[in-house]
Amino acid sequence: MRPLPTWIWAHPLRIEGQQLRALIAEEGVSAEPVPWLNPWWSSIAARVAAPGAGLTADGSAFGSDAPVAVGKGSEFGASGAALPIALRLPPGFKAGQRWWYCAGLAHAQEAVxxxxxxxxxxxxxxxxxxxCAAPGGKTAQLAFALGNRGTLLANDFAAERIAALQGNLDRLGVLNCSTTRCDGGNxxxxxxxxxxxxxxxxxxxxxxxxxxxxxxxxxxxxxxxxxxxxxxxxxxxxxxxxxxxxxxxxxxxxxxxxxxxxxxxxxxxxxxxxxxxxxxxxxxxxxxxxxxxxxxxxxxxxxxxxxxxxxxxxxxxxxxxxxxxxxxxxxxxxxxxxxxxxxxxxxxxxxxxxHPARLQLEPEDDGWLQVLGEHYGLSTAALAGRCFHRQTRRGLHLMAADHLPPAAPSLQGSGLFAYRTNTRPPKLTTGAALLLGATASRQTLELSTEQRDRYLRRELLQPSPGQVGDCRPGQVLVRYRGFTLGVAVLHRSGDLESLFPSRWSGCSAGA
Structure with a gap:
């Protein structure tokens, strides 16, 4: 039996398909566009780039009851060739072990x-x-089809499947989804x-x-x-x-x-x-x-x-x-x-x-948000159309401002767990770092290829004075080729401690 190719799609908010193809080509691997998938992905890329697109003046969707006609009409290729977002790679290619996958620039999902x-x-x-949402590839597709706004619910039955689902949504920066755990038939x-x-x-x-x-x-x-x-x-x-x-x-x-x-x-x-x-x-x-x-x-x-x-x-x-x-x-x-x-x-x-669920901030949470923005120099655009809420004592979740989940069934999570406030000092999560890191103007550090791999393996690094630049000791966002990989701690000794999640450490680059 012939082995199945590996199929991925480029994150439409983070990287262009041609750019991802070039990164993969540098690893000596050819990534070929999938003609029957890319017209749809091109329309989604345009939608998330202009989140208001597809709405009428009162905010409702137009064309919601049109016949099924995938690949036809003005959304699909009328303005030119489809972008190469869905890609086919050789059988056996381990996308999940590549640095660009860890950075949330792509997701592996079988073509059909x-x-x-x-x-x-x-x-x-x-x-x-x-x-029946886990492990989350289709859920992420739905989220981006909605422009990463509005209300999407993702349900599954088993707790471990919900955890896998949420991990994928966090890596991809999905903000318009709440997860629920119950028997779908009921x-x-x-x-x-x-x-x-x-x-x-x-x-x-x-x-x-x-x-x-x-x-x-x-x-x-x-x-x-x-x-x-x-x-x-x-x-x-x-x-x-x-x-x-x-x-x-x-x-x-x-x-x-x-x-x-x-x-x-x-x-x-x-x-x-x-x-x-x-x-x-x-x-x-x-x-x-x-x-x-x-x-x-x-x-x-x-x-x-x-x-x-x-x-x-x-x-x-x-x-x-x-x-x-x-x-x-x-x-x-x-x-x-x-x-x-x-x-x-x-x-x-x-x-x-x-009846909508009540998701809100506590009075003292305004101070945390100010600290976060000042520490990394986040632009106001980074939080436009987004809001924070406190779901647990651990910290704050970030979600689309127009996300309105129901009160029942009970929610496992809403949006992206973004800011852990039960530690000292508080810490931006890796998922939030991938989402917000591109707009940070302070406390950022660019890694070399060798340092990238060591960071993903959670090893201690010794950056040069030139890399540290104006960073002060404390938490920093680390980048590779301009793409955020996650959070690290710059110690006064000059050592850089990786905070890349241990549960993601299978993403060690270059394998």
Whole structure:
């Protein structure tokens, strides 16, 4: 079995795709643009560069109920070629061990895994829910599709998955997202209605065979009927597992329909071939809704994809299921994937308005913010459209000023944990340093290549007097080639102590 390429995307707020390609080329690796992904990413880059774009005069989103037409219209390439933001690298390339990944300049995400958010057609001003969010690649896509503003909720069930999700959001500087932890099939209606909901459902993962060859070792047998069944039989994944998964998948999609606003949109996706987890799940929910839910046709120019299954094991399914999208691994040199785009009827029942959570500063917190701004010489633009709040006694969170999470379910986190105030002296977090460091005018220090690697390995450094410049002893922001890597302590002895997070130390550069 041919190994899967590595796929990444450049952070649209921090680096241009061509610049990232050049950094990777210096490591002797070729990074090739992905034509069927980059038109969408180009539109997102334009959106986050001008956060007000896409809003009407009253702040609401325009075009929110347009048909799915990814790759068409004025947003996608009408002004020229798409920017090379989504990139393909050789199989086995360890993006997470590169310094530019540690600096939050890129994120690794399989190519077909980027499709659901693209087909959800998210616009600024909408209220969005990612019902099965970890590990966070799609959540970050949603955040940037919203311009890193407004209200995005990211939910998952397990605490360790929430931790992984939050780590990725922090590294990428996502400010418009609150995380929740609950069973998605029982997500509380008190959270209110959402304009867009992503259900990237847990599944039997047959489409990840190229990334996870261990799936081939499973002992159960498929029936061998049809092209999908042949793959399943080869993988040793039987219909019994798919039938077990389908109950949970139906519950997730049923809940998404309930809390989607009338006229809103849902994307249901899996990384499996099994119709029991794909078309049959969608078909059952369509039947339950009795005309209040419609499958929308979806396509992506340049992507070789098949139609949804309309006949399975002697059963004739709703012909509209052909509007679903199936991606086979051999067609685009990717993993396998399934996507269905559903729209809730405008006349369908809706939910009552939700109650927002109360997020606020304590009186003494104003002093901390002043200290932070003065210490690093942060520009006023660094905090424009952003606000701080205190969620725990540990310190302050930074989030988009127009982010309005609900009071229920209880929040695991809102925005980015930015400033630890329960230590002496208080400390800017690494995530906040990556976010705000470009605007700092004081207490910054540029590292050499060797020092960069030692910093990421949390080793003690001895910078030269020229590097230290006007820095006074205390906390400093360290940079490499102008990009912030994180926080360090400059001791009076002249030693520089790395504060790069130990849980990120696998990012040691150059591996």
């Amino acid at each position: 895994s980027q499709l659901p958010v693209m087909l959800l057609d998210v616009r600024p001003g909408q209220r969005v829910l990612d019902l 997500y509380p209606v008190g959270a209110g209605a959402f304009d867009r909901i992503l259900v990237d459902a847990p599944c039997s993962s047959e489409g990840t065979l190229r990334r996870n060859p261990s799936l081939l070792q499973r002992s159960s047998q498929g029936s061998g009927q049809g092209s999908g069944e042949r793959v399943r039989a080869h993988a040793g994944i039987g219909p019994e597992r798919s039938q077990r998964m389908a109950g949970r998948q139906r519950a997730l999609l049923r809940k998404a329909v309930q809390i989607c606003r009338p006229g809103g949109r849902i994307v249901y996706s899996t990384c499996t071939f099994a119709p029991e987890e794909n078309e049959l799940v969608v078909a059952e929910i369509l039947d339950e809704q009795n005309g209040n839910l419609e499958l929308l046709p979806c396509a992506l120019p340049g992507l070789a994809a098949g139609a949804g299954v309309t006949h399975w094991q002697g059963r004739q399914l709703d012909p509209s299921l052909s509007r679903c999208l199936r991606v086979w691994p051999h067609a685009n040199d990717t993993g396998g994937f399934f996507v269905a785009v559903l729209q809730k009827a405008a006349q369908a029942p809706g939910l009552d308005a939700h």
